[in-house]
Amino acid sequence: MLHEDVVGRIRAILLDGEIPPGARIPERELCERLQISRTPLREALKVLAAEGLVQLLPHRGSRAAKLTDKDMRDLFEVCQGLEALAGELACERITDAEIDAIAAVHANMVRHYRERDLIQYYRGNRAIHEAIVAAAGNPVLAGLYTSVTARIRRARYVTPMTPERWAVAVQEHDAILNALQRRDGVGLAHILRAHLRHKREEVLQAGFAETERTDLVPRIA
Template identity: 65%
Template sequence: MLHDEVVNALRTALIDGRIKPGERVPEKAFCVALGISRTPLREALKVLAAEGHVVLLPNRGARAARLTRRDLDELFEVNGALEALAGELAGRRITEAGIAAIEVLHRDMAAAFERRDLEGYYRGNRAIHEAILAAAGNQTLEALYESVGARIRRARFVAPMPPGHWEIAMLEHDAMLNALRRRDGVVLSSILKTHLKHKRDEIERAGFAEE
Protein backbone atom coordinates (compact mmCIF):
# COMPACT_ATOMS: atom_id res chain seq x y z
CA MET A 1 0.00 0.00 0.00
CA LEU A 2 2.06 2.80 -1.33
CA HIS A 3 -0.50 5.51 -0.82
CA ASP A 4 -0.95 5.07 2.94
CA GLU A 5 2.76 4.94 3.47
CA VAL A 6 3.22 8.23 1.67
CA VAL A 7 0.55 9.87 3.83
CA ASN A 8 2.15 8.51 6.98
CA ALA A 9 5.65 9.48 5.95
CA LEU A 10 4.60 13.03 5.19
CA ARG A 11 2.41 13.33 8.27
CA THR A 12 5.20 12.16 10.51
CA ALA A 13 7.58 14.59 8.86
CA LEU A 14 5.10 17.39 9.42
CA ILE A 15 4.33 16.48 13.02
CA ASP A 16 7.84 16.15 14.24
CA GLY A 17 8.94 19.24 12.47
CA ARG A 18 11.14 17.93 9.68
CA ILE A 19 8.90 19.98 7.44
CA LYS A 20 8.55 23.32 9.13
CA PRO A 21 5.31 25.36 9.36
CA GLY A 22 4.86 27.61 6.39
CA GLU A 23 7.43 25.71 4.37
CA ARG A 24 6.54 24.83 0.82
CA VAL A 25 6.07 21.19 -0.10
CA PRO A 26 7.11 21.07 -3.77
CA GLU A 27 5.84 17.97 -5.49
CA LYS A 28 8.85 17.16 -7.56
CA ALA A 29 11.36 17.34 -4.74
CA PHE A 30 9.34 15.05 -2.51
CA CYS A 31 8.71 12.66 -5.38
CA VAL A 32 12.39 12.02 -5.86
CA ALA A 33 12.94 11.96 -2.09
CA LEU A 34 10.28 9.29 -1.62
CA GLY A 35 11.01 7.53 -4.90
CA ILE A 36 7.46 7.79 -6.18
CA SER A 37 5.64 9.67 -8.88
CA ARG A 38 3.55 12.76 -8.48
CA THR A 39 0.18 11.02 -8.50
CA PRO A 40 0.37 9.28 -5.11
CA LEU A 41 2.13 12.28 -3.62
CA ARG A 42 -0.65 14.57 -4.72
CA GLU A 43 -3.23 12.21 -3.29
CA ALA A 44 -1.37 12.21 0.00
CA LEU A 45 -1.24 16.01 0.05
CA LYS A 46 -4.98 16.20 -0.42
CA VAL A 47 -5.52 13.89 2.53
CA LEU A 48 -3.11 15.87 4.70
CA ALA A 49 -4.92 19.03 3.72
CA ALA A 50 -8.21 17.49 4.84
CA GLU A 51 -6.51 16.65 8.13
CA GLY A 52 -5.32 20.22 8.51
CA HIS A 53 -1.59 19.55 8.37
CA VAL A 54 -1.01 21.34 5.09
CA VAL A 55 -2.83 24.05 3.21
CA LEU A 56 -3.35 23.80 -0.53
CA LEU A 57 -3.15 27.01 -2.53
CA PRO A 58 -4.75 26.64 -5.97
CA ASN A 59 -2.10 26.50 -8.66
CA ARG A 60 0.46 27.31 -6.02
CA GLY A 61 0.99 24.00 -4.37
CA ALA A 62 1.08 22.92 -0.75
CA ARG A 63 2.56 24.52 2.32
CA ALA A 64 2.93 23.05 5.80
CA ALA A 65 0.11 24.64 7.80
CA ARG A 66 1.04 27.51 10.07
CA LEU A 67 -0.09 27.10 13.61
CA THR A 68 -1.17 30.40 15.09
CA ARG A 69 -1.66 30.94 18.78
CA ARG A 70 -5.33 31.12 17.99
CA ASP A 71 -5.29 27.72 16.28
CA LEU A 72 -3.56 26.32 19.31
CA ASP A 73 -6.17 27.80 21.64
CA GLU A 74 -8.90 26.28 19.52
CA LEU A 75 -7.23 22.91 19.41
CA PHE A 76 -6.79 22.86 23.17
CA GLU A 77 -10.43 23.68 23.71
CA VAL A 78 -11.50 20.83 21.47
CA ASN A 79 -8.92 18.50 22.92
CA GLY A 80 -10.28 19.24 26.38
CA ALA A 81 -13.83 18.40 25.36
CA LEU A 82 -12.74 15.14 23.75
CA GLU A 83 -10.62 14.11 26.70
CA ALA A 84 -13.39 15.00 29.14
CA LEU A 85 -15.80 12.82 27.21
CA ALA A 86 -13.24 10.03 27.14
CA GLY A 87 -12.83 10.27 30.91
CA GLU A 88 -16.54 10.03 31.46
CA LEU A 89 -16.93 7.06 29.14
CA ALA A 90 -13.84 5.31 30.43
CA GLY A 91 -15.24 5.53 33.95
CA ARG A 92 -18.27 3.62 32.78
CA ARG A 93 -16.58 1.16 30.46
CA ILE A 94 -13.03 0.39 31.47
CA THR A 95 -12.34 -3.25 32.35
CA GLU A 96 -10.21 -4.56 35.19
CA ALA A 97 -7.57 -5.45 32.63
CA GLY A 98 -7.72 -1.92 31.29
CA ILE A 99 -7.17 -0.46 34.73
CA ALA A 100 -4.28 -2.84 35.31
CA ALA A 101 -2.68 -1.83 32.02
CA ILE A 102 -2.91 1.84 32.91
CA GLU A 103 -1.45 1.11 36.33
CA VAL A 104 1.57 -0.38 34.61
CA LEU A 105 1.93 2.66 32.38
CA HIS A 106 1.50 4.87 35.42
CA ARG A 107 4.29 3.13 37.29
CA ASP A 108 6.58 3.40 34.27
CA MET A 109 5.85 7.08 34.06
CA ALA A 110 6.38 7.55 37.80
CA ALA A 111 9.73 5.80 37.44
CA ALA A 112 10.70 8.18 34.65
CA PHE A 113 9.64 11.04 36.90
CA GLU A 114 11.78 9.72 39.76
CA ARG A 115 14.88 9.58 37.59
CA ARG A 116 14.01 12.99 36.10
CA ASP A 117 13.75 11.49 32.63
CA LEU A 118 11.59 14.12 30.96
CA GLU A 119 11.59 12.35 27.62
CA GLY A 120 10.43 9.08 29.15
CA TYR A 121 7.88 10.93 31.25
CA TYR A 122 6.33 12.53 28.18
CA ARG A 123 6.16 9.19 26.42
CA GLY A 124 4.47 7.57 29.41
CA ASN A 125 2.16 10.52 29.82
CA ARG A 126 0.99 10.28 26.27
CA ALA A 127 0.60 6.51 26.51
CA ILE A 128 -1.69 6.92 29.53
CA HIS A 129 -3.85 9.52 27.85
CA GLU A 130 -4.16 7.32 24.80
CA ALA A 131 -5.01 4.34 26.98
CA ILE A 132 -7.81 6.32 28.62
CA LEU A 133 -9.10 7.27 25.19
CA ALA A 134 -8.99 3.64 24.15
CA ALA A 135 -10.78 2.61 27.33
CA ALA A 136 -13.62 4.95 26.42
CA GLY A 137 -14.59 2.38 23.81
CA ASN A 138 -15.34 4.89 21.10
CA GLN A 139 -13.13 4.58 18.05
CA THR A 140 -14.50 7.69 16.41
CA LEU A 141 -13.54 9.65 19.50
CA GLU A 142 -10.15 7.99 19.55
CA ALA A 143 -9.47 8.89 15.92
CA LEU A 144 -10.53 12.50 16.41
CA TYR A 145 -8.43 12.80 19.55
CA GLU A 146 -5.45 11.44 17.70
CA SER A 147 -6.00 13.89 14.86
CA VAL A 148 -6.34 16.89 17.15
CA GLY A 149 -3.36 15.74 19.20
CA ALA A 150 -1.26 15.43 16.09
CA ARG A 151 -2.01 19.01 15.14
CA ILE A 152 -1.12 20.20 18.62
CA ARG A 153 2.14 18.29 18.58
CA ARG A 154 3.23 20.29 15.57
CA ALA A 155 3.67 23.26 17.89
CA ARG A 156 7.17 23.35 19.26
CA PHE A 157 7.60 24.88 22.67
CA VAL A 158 10.65 26.76 23.72
CA ALA A 159 10.80 26.99 27.51
CA PRO A 160 11.37 24.12 29.94
CA MET A 161 8.85 23.19 32.63
CA PRO A 162 9.07 25.52 35.62
CA PRO A 163 9.99 23.85 38.92
CA GLY A 164 7.06 22.37 40.81
CA HIS A 165 4.85 21.92 37.78
CA TRP A 166 6.12 18.50 37.06
CA GLU A 167 5.25 17.42 40.58
CA ILE A 168 1.75 18.83 40.19
CA ALA A 169 1.28 16.97 36.93
CA MET A 170 2.31 13.76 38.65
CA LEU A 171 -0.16 14.37 41.47
CA GLU A 172 -2.88 14.92 38.90
CA HIS A 173 -1.98 11.61 37.34
CA ASP A 174 -2.22 9.91 40.73
CA ALA A 175 -5.69 11.40 41.08
CA MET A 176 -6.62 10.15 37.61
CA LEU A 177 -5.61 6.64 38.48
CA ASN A 178 -7.65 6.79 41.70
CA ALA A 179 -10.71 8.01 39.84
CA LEU A 180 -10.26 5.25 37.31
CA ARG A 181 -9.96 2.62 40.02
CA ARG A 182 -13.22 3.89 41.48
CA ARG A 183 -14.69 4.08 37.97
CA ASP A 184 -15.65 7.65 38.70
CA GLY A 185 -15.99 9.09 35.22
CA VAL A 186 -17.19 12.50 36.36
CA VAL A 187 -14.20 13.10 38.58
CA LEU A 188 -11.80 11.63 36.02
CA SER A 189 -13.25 13.94 33.44
CA SER A 190 -12.72 16.99 35.60
CA ILE A 191 -9.19 15.99 36.53
CA LEU A 192 -8.37 15.58 32.85
CA LYS A 193 -9.73 19.07 32.22
CA THR A 194 -7.61 20.56 34.98
CA HIS A 195 -4.58 18.62 33.79
CA LEU A 196 -5.00 19.95 30.29
CA LYS A 197 -5.59 23.47 31.53
CA HIS A 198 -2.26 23.32 33.34
CA LYS A 199 -0.57 22.07 30.20
CA ARG A 200 -2.21 24.93 28.37
CA ASP A 201 -0.96 27.46 30.95
CA GLU A 202 2.48 25.96 30.58
CA ILE A 203 2.50 26.74 26.91
CA GLU A 204 1.06 30.17 27.48
CA ARG A 205 4.00 30.88 29.77
CA ALA A 206 6.57 29.24 27.53
CA GLY A 207 5.48 30.72 24.24
CA PHE A 208 5.64 28.46 21.26
CA ALA A 209 8.09 28.35 18.44
CA GLU A 210 6.03 30.13 15.81
CA GLU A 211 5.89 33.94 16.02
Protein backbone atom coordinates (compact mmCIF):
# COMPACT_ATOMS: atom_id res chain seq x y z
CA MET A 1 0.00 0.00 0.00
CA LEU A 2 1.25 3.46 -0.95
CA HIS A 3 1.97 6.10 1.68
CA GLU A 4 -0.78 8.40 0.47
CA ASP A 5 -3.25 5.54 0.61
CA VAL A 6 -2.37 4.81 4.21
CA VAL A 7 -2.96 8.45 5.07
CA GLY A 8 -6.25 8.35 3.19
CA ARG A 9 -7.47 5.18 4.87
CA ILE A 10 -6.79 6.50 8.34
CA ARG A 11 -8.30 9.85 7.45
CA ALA A 12 -11.46 8.07 6.36
CA ILE A 13 -11.58 6.10 9.59
CA LEU A 14 -11.32 9.33 11.56
CA LEU A 15 -13.83 11.24 9.46
CA ASP A 16 -16.32 8.41 9.64
CA GLY A 17 -16.02 8.71 13.39
CA GLU A 18 -15.04 5.08 13.62
CA ILE A 19 -12.41 6.32 16.02
CA PRO A 20 -14.42 9.03 17.77
CA PRO A 21 -12.91 12.43 18.66
CA GLY A 22 -10.79 12.17 21.75
CA ALA A 23 -10.34 8.41 21.56
CA ARG A 24 -6.90 6.87 21.56
CA ILE A 25 -5.68 5.57 18.24
CA PRO A 26 -4.79 1.91 18.64
CA GLU A 27 -1.54 1.56 16.72
CA ARG A 28 -1.29 -2.18 16.88
CA GLU A 29 -4.89 -2.74 15.78
CA LEU A 30 -4.60 -0.37 12.84
CA CYS A 31 -1.39 -2.09 11.79
CA GLU A 32 -3.15 -5.43 11.62
CA ARG A 33 -6.17 -3.98 9.89
CA LEU A 34 -4.17 -2.17 7.21
CA GLN A 35 -1.61 -4.96 7.03
CA ILE A 36 1.31 -2.63 7.54
CA SER A 37 3.93 -2.24 10.23
CA ARG A 38 4.21 0.59 12.69
CA THR A 39 6.72 2.62 10.70
CA PRO A 40 4.43 3.66 7.82
CA LEU A 41 1.49 3.94 10.21
CA ARG A 42 3.33 6.39 12.39
CA GLU A 43 4.44 8.38 9.36
CA ALA A 44 0.80 8.72 8.40
CA LEU A 45 -0.21 9.75 11.90
CA LYS A 46 2.32 12.57 11.91
CA VAL A 47 0.97 13.82 8.61
CA LEU A 48 -2.57 13.71 9.94
CA ALA A 49 -1.40 15.50 13.07
CA ALA A 50 -0.06 18.29 10.86
CA GLU A 51 -3.48 18.43 9.23
CA GLY A 52 -5.11 18.78 12.61
CA LEU A 53 -7.02 15.50 12.55
CA VAL A 54 -4.77 13.77 15.05
CA GLN A 55 -3.34 14.98 18.29
CA LEU A 56 0.10 13.70 19.23
CA LEU A 57 1.05 13.58 22.88
CA PRO A 58 4.78 12.94 23.37
CA HIS A 59 5.33 9.52 24.89
CA ARG A 60 1.60 9.13 25.26
CA GLY A 61 0.52 8.17 21.81
CA SER A 62 -2.01 9.78 19.53
CA ARG A 63 -5.69 10.59 19.78
CA ALA A 64 -8.37 11.58 17.32
CA ALA A 65 -8.49 15.36 17.60
CA LYS A 66 -11.39 16.89 19.42
CA LEU A 67 -12.83 20.24 18.39
CA THR A 68 -13.72 22.84 20.96
CA ASP A 69 -16.35 25.48 20.30
CA LYS A 70 -13.53 27.88 19.57
CA ASP A 71 -11.95 25.49 17.07
CA MET A 72 -15.29 25.08 15.35
CA ARG A 73 -15.77 28.83 15.18
CA ASP A 74 -12.27 29.38 13.83
CA LEU A 75 -12.62 26.66 11.22
CA PHE A 76 -15.94 27.99 9.99
CA GLU A 77 -14.50 31.49 9.89
CA VAL A 78 -11.63 30.35 7.69
CA CYS A 79 -13.99 28.29 5.60
CA GLN A 80 -16.05 31.39 4.96
CA GLY A 81 -12.98 33.20 3.77
CA LEU A 82 -11.89 30.35 1.51
CA GLU A 83 -15.32 29.87 -0.04
CA ALA A 84 -15.73 33.60 -0.56
CA LEU A 85 -12.39 33.71 -2.35
CA ALA A 86 -13.30 30.63 -4.36
CA GLY A 87 -16.60 32.21 -5.34
CA GLU A 88 -14.94 35.34 -6.64
CA LEU A 89 -12.34 33.43 -8.60
CA ALA A 90 -14.90 30.97 -9.89
CA CYS A 91 -16.99 33.78 -11.37
CA GLU A 92 -13.96 34.90 -13.34
CA ARG A 93 -13.02 31.46 -14.57
CA ILE A 94 -16.00 29.13 -14.63
CA THR A 95 -17.25 27.86 -17.98
CA ASP A 96 -20.87 27.82 -19.10
CA ALA A 97 -20.80 24.03 -19.05
CA GLU A 98 -19.62 23.99 -15.45
CA ILE A 99 -22.38 26.39 -14.47
CA ASP A 100 -24.93 24.17 -16.19
CA ALA A 101 -23.60 21.17 -14.31
CA ILE A 102 -23.94 23.00 -11.01
CA ALA A 103 -27.44 24.14 -11.97
CA ALA A 104 -28.38 20.51 -12.54
CA VAL A 105 -27.07 19.45 -9.16
CA HIS A 106 -28.89 22.40 -7.66
CA ALA A 107 -32.21 21.41 -9.22
CA ASN A 108 -31.75 17.90 -7.95
CA MET A 109 -30.93 19.19 -4.50
CA VAL A 110 -34.09 21.29 -4.44
CA ARG A 111 -36.06 18.19 -5.32
CA HIS A 112 -34.51 16.38 -2.37
CA TYR A 113 -35.44 19.35 -0.22
CA ARG A 114 -39.08 19.08 -1.31
CA GLU A 115 -38.94 15.38 -0.46
CA ARG A 116 -37.32 16.22 2.87
CA ASP A 117 -34.46 13.85 2.13
CA LEU A 118 -31.76 15.41 4.29
CA ILE A 119 -29.03 12.93 3.39
CA GLN A 120 -29.41 13.44 -0.34
CA TYR A 121 -29.89 17.16 0.15
CA TYR A 122 -26.59 17.42 1.99
CA ARG A 123 -24.87 15.34 -0.65
CA GLY A 124 -25.91 17.75 -3.40
CA ASN A 125 -25.20 20.71 -1.18
CA ARG A 126 -21.65 19.59 -0.61
CA ALA A 127 -21.14 18.82 -4.28
CA ILE A 128 -22.11 22.38 -5.16
CA HIS A 129 -19.74 23.97 -2.69
CA GLU A 130 -16.95 21.74 -3.88
CA ALA A 131 -17.70 22.46 -7.52
CA ILE A 132 -17.43 26.18 -6.88
CA VAL A 133 -14.06 25.68 -5.23
CA ALA A 134 -12.92 23.48 -8.09
CA ALA A 135 -14.05 26.11 -10.61
CA ALA A 136 -11.76 28.62 -8.95
CA GLY A 137 -8.94 26.76 -10.67
CA ASN A 138 -6.55 27.16 -7.78
CA PRO A 139 -5.15 23.87 -6.45
CA VAL A 140 -3.60 25.54 -3.42
CA LEU A 141 -6.97 26.94 -2.46
CA ALA A 142 -8.63 23.61 -3.15
CA GLY A 143 -6.13 21.83 -0.93
CA LEU A 144 -6.65 24.16 2.01
CA TYR A 145 -10.40 23.96 1.51
CA THR A 146 -10.28 20.18 1.59
CA SER A 147 -8.34 20.04 4.81
CA VAL A 148 -10.39 22.72 6.56
CA THR A 149 -13.75 21.29 5.50
CA ALA A 150 -12.69 17.78 6.43
CA ARG A 151 -12.44 18.87 10.04
CA ILE A 152 -15.95 20.34 10.14
CA ARG A 153 -17.60 17.92 7.74
CA ARG A 154 -19.55 16.06 10.34
CA ALA A 155 -20.82 19.19 12.02
CA ARG A 156 -21.67 20.77 8.71
CA TYR A 157 -23.34 17.92 6.92
CA VAL A 158 -25.00 15.98 9.69
CA THR A 159 -26.64 18.58 11.87
CA PRO A 160 -30.39 18.42 11.41
CA MET A 161 -32.12 21.66 10.40
CA THR A 162 -35.38 23.23 11.50
CA PRO A 163 -37.91 23.59 8.65
CA GLU A 164 -37.40 27.35 8.76
CA ARG A 165 -33.65 27.16 8.62
CA TRP A 166 -33.77 24.61 5.85
CA ALA A 167 -36.04 26.81 3.77
CA VAL A 168 -33.69 29.75 4.21
CA ALA A 169 -30.72 27.58 3.27
CA VAL A 170 -32.43 26.60 0.03
CA GLN A 171 -33.17 30.25 -0.72
CA GLU A 172 -29.53 31.06 -0.12
CA HIS A 173 -28.58 28.34 -2.56
CA ASP A 174 -30.89 29.85 -5.15
CA ALA A 175 -29.05 33.10 -4.68
CA ILE A 176 -25.71 31.31 -4.94
CA LEU A 177 -26.65 29.75 -8.25
CA ASN A 178 -28.02 33.07 -9.43
CA ALA A 179 -24.84 34.94 -8.63
CA LEU A 180 -22.82 32.27 -10.37
CA GLN A 181 -24.95 32.50 -13.49
CA ARG A 182 -24.58 36.28 -13.49
CA ARG A 183 -20.90 35.75 -12.72
CA ASP A 184 -21.27 38.24 -9.91
CA GLY A 185 -18.15 37.43 -7.93
CA VAL A 186 -18.62 40.00 -5.20
CA GLY A 187 -22.24 39.03 -4.77
CA LEU A 188 -21.42 35.34 -4.69
CA ALA A 189 -18.72 35.87 -2.09
CA HIS A 190 -21.23 37.77 0.01
CA ILE A 191 -23.89 35.11 -0.14
CA LEU A 192 -21.47 32.29 0.52
CA ARG A 193 -20.22 34.03 3.62
CA ALA A 194 -23.70 34.66 4.95
CA HIS A 195 -24.68 31.10 4.11
CA LEU A 196 -21.76 29.68 6.06
CA ARG A 197 -22.19 32.13 8.91
CA HIS A 198 -25.74 30.90 9.34
CA LYS A 199 -24.60 27.31 9.25
CA ARG A 200 -21.95 28.05 11.82
CA GLU A 201 -24.43 29.67 14.18
CA GLU A 202 -26.70 26.70 13.80
CA VAL A 203 -23.93 24.21 14.47
CA LEU A 204 -22.63 26.06 17.51
CA GLN A 205 -26.12 26.50 18.87
CA ALA A 206 -26.71 22.79 18.51
CA GLY A 207 -23.61 22.34 20.67
CA PHE A 208 -21.94 20.15 18.12
CA ALA A 209 -18.47 20.80 19.45
CA GLU A 210 -16.64 17.77 20.62
CA THR A 211 -15.22 18.93 23.92
CA GLU A 212 -15.82 16.69 26.84
CA ARG A 213 -15.43 19.57 29.27
CA THR A 214 -14.17 17.18 31.90
CA ASP A 215 -13.61 20.24 34.04
CA LEU A 216 -17.36 20.68 34.25
CA VAL A 217 -18.08 17.07 35.02
CA PRO A 218 -18.34 16.83 38.81
CA ARG A 219 -16.32 14.15 40.50
CA ILE A 220 -18.23 11.54 42.46
CA ALA A 221 -18.25 12.80 46.03
